[in-house]
Amino acid sequence: MPHPDPRHVLLLSMHTSPVDQPGSGDAGGLNVYVWHLARALGQAGWRVDMATLDRNPSHEPGVRETRVADGVRLLGVALPGAAQTPKEGLPRFAPDFGRALATHYGRTGRRPSVLHAHYWLSGVAALEAARNLDVPVVLTLHTSAAAKNLRAGPGETPEPREREDAERSAVAGACRTVVNTPVEKEQMVRLYGADPQRVTVIPPGVDPTVFHPPEDPDRAARPGFTVLCAGRMQPLKGQQVLVRARGILRREHPETPVRVVLAGVGSPAFLAELHATAAEEGVADAVEFIGSLPRRQLARLMGDVDAVAVPSSSETFGLVAVEAQACGTPVMATDVDGLRFAVRHGETGWLVPGRDPAQWANAMHRAARDPGAWRAMSHAARLRADELTWDDVAAHHADVYLACARAARSAYTPTCDHRVPEP
Structure with missing residues (x-):
């Protein structure tokens, strides 16, 4: 031996x-x-x-x-x-x-x-x-x-x-x-x-050479308030929750322009279900599917959007949540498991009590209604990510x-x- x-x-x-x-x-x-x-x-x-x-x-x-x-x-x-x-x-x-x-x-x-x-x-x-x-x-x-x-x-x-x-x-x-x-x-x-x-x-x-705030964010060029969800497309990750939540927003707060961007790939059956849900909710024009992105491109997008959402049912940590914070973007995450450790509620983002689409619609509405207050958490988000090397x-x-x-x-x-x- x-x-x-x-x-x-x-x-x-x-x-x-x-x-x-x-x-x-x-x-x-x-x-x-x-x-x-x-x-x-x-x-x-x-x-x-x-x-x-x-x-x-x-x-x-x-x-x-x-x-x-x-x-x-x-x-x-x-x-x-x-x-x-x-x-x-x-x-x-x-x-x-x-x-x-x-x-x-x-x-x-x-x-x-x-x-x-x-x-x-x-x-x-x-x-x-x-x-x-x-x-x-x-x-x-x-x-x-x-x-x-x-x-x-x-x-x-x-x-x-x-x-x-x-x-x-x-x-x-x-x-x-x-x-x-x-x-x-x-x-x-x-x-x-x-x-x-x-x-x-x-x-x-977190790799700071990849995940960091962009020098010239084009956030202002995006209409309304943009929420990104990045990861494998599967029920556990909760993309369906965001699509349903966007439908509720359109019905209850039609004046609130929120765009949901879904980055990642999944099974054809689940993707078809997401597209069908967006059509059923009447928000196909407000939900964008962009597929899987290289890490640097994803980091740039994280820095450009207004919020990153992690509506998972369980996460041992939620690395995406910390990578988003490294890019200076506050995070909305389910109040569960390791996400409670990754996101400091009210300081680097919000922890949403559950996965009821109505709860997520409320969170997105509150953030979009006062984007200045939401973005004020950017500095604390960056400091949180700096703790992890x-x-x-x-x-x-x-x-x-x-x-x-x-x-x-x-x-x-x-x-x-x-x-x-x-x-």
Whole structure:
């Protein structure tokens, strides 16, 4: 068995590649998180591998390495029959994904000192790989089945029991579970029976080179008040709530010119439903669908609009909300889970009590009626985002990795060194 490199980490993101554009396919906040964490660790002197499922059906089974940044490689794992399998069918490939990575490191003569799994599928794969490599696992679920099912709204398909059981096993088997907020830590303890000493809170960061206020915003060129919702188009994210809310605004406050911009892609069925709802509400002319945007273009748009809306039913953090604040734009977000941490109510935006379209219509009406007061929160929003940097995120993760690696070497505990300081 090759000796582990003490500053070598493998980040597993099986179901979606960290280098994919967020807002397309299954790519979203998780992709942003893994990519920026990897890059910041690489800049800090770590050797970083990111592993994802190779989706090219012409590739032979095996692992392909691609250098994507200083100190960072992407490992594409090709498995027979997995390339064109939808996300729902991937659980059966997770153990093979983990075994393929273990075999790869066995052949290279070098192995990481810790595996960091992102999302539950990667958790299953990481535990399998760890058994073969004899290294500890750090887990970040990003979303959990139990929490999502508690918050699920109309039209949201419940997460399967298979996922919840797998998440519980991954939490139990991990050296340390990393979560975004104290709220998520409490959920891990209450819903999954996690040992609170083995759950570490590390909020995500924001890239200030991408997300910052535009030097020449063209907000004034837009008629009325513009609200942007950016992310995957799916019931959980709540685009349907905004469309219904715009309909209520037109009926109750026809004098209030609000434009809703929806950025992202989703299933054809859900997109068709959104278009039909806009037509039914009589607001097809006030709802704009612009598809998925590159990060810099999205950041520019965030800085140009009047408000960014996050009407999700659940979010472990809500990275879009903080990215919008970094662009100087206040945020309207559902008063739930990690969004309560990301948005400071009345200071950097508003927390809307629920997902009733009438509540969102009221919030948009209030903001559009007094845009000056709404925009007065811009400075505080920027300061909030300045508190969160990827360098800090990487440093806190490095502390966790090194503690777990020390514990594995010394057999201090079969799970984890509990002396890792909280950030």
